Amino acid sequence: MDDIFTQNRPLIKRLYQEERKSLKQLKEILESEHKFPESSLAFYETKLRDLLGVRKKFKREDWPVIYQHHLNSNKKNTALYLDGVKFPWRKAWKEIRRSGAREATIGEYMD
Structure with missing residues (x-):
């Protein structure tokens, strides 16, 4: 059964990530x-x-890293991409x- 999913990965990725279909819509x-x-x-x-390995969202542990990158880029709103799809x-x-990433990052530098 894995074959049908791996063979159709581009279709699944397009529908789920790029067209932002819900899991229920994708299934249907x-x-x-x-x-x-x-x-x-x-x-x-x-x-x-x-x-x-297809997902629409970043993991909770990704946000502190993303926020730190934002701080390091002089607070420019740089583009984020998840599996090649731009994240607004x-x-x-x-x-x-x-996620509390701002507080976690601030706390790390206060030690």
Whole structure:
């Protein structure tokens, strides 16, 4: 079953990352239009994450590094890319604040 996912990685990546389809929408498209076997959302989530390495979001531990890079670039809103897809700076800033990356970075330099 892994073969059908690996063979269709470009399609999956385009739909999920570039067109920003939800996991549920992706599952419905793949099963109805591309003859993927019917499976649970959890199954699709696992295949995307573990087999294909496809994701829409950065991990929580990525945000302190991204914020530090932002500080090192004189606070310029540099472009972020995840698997070749541009990640909007507006969303990045929201995630930096949500993750606590600003506080973690400040705390590291106060020691």
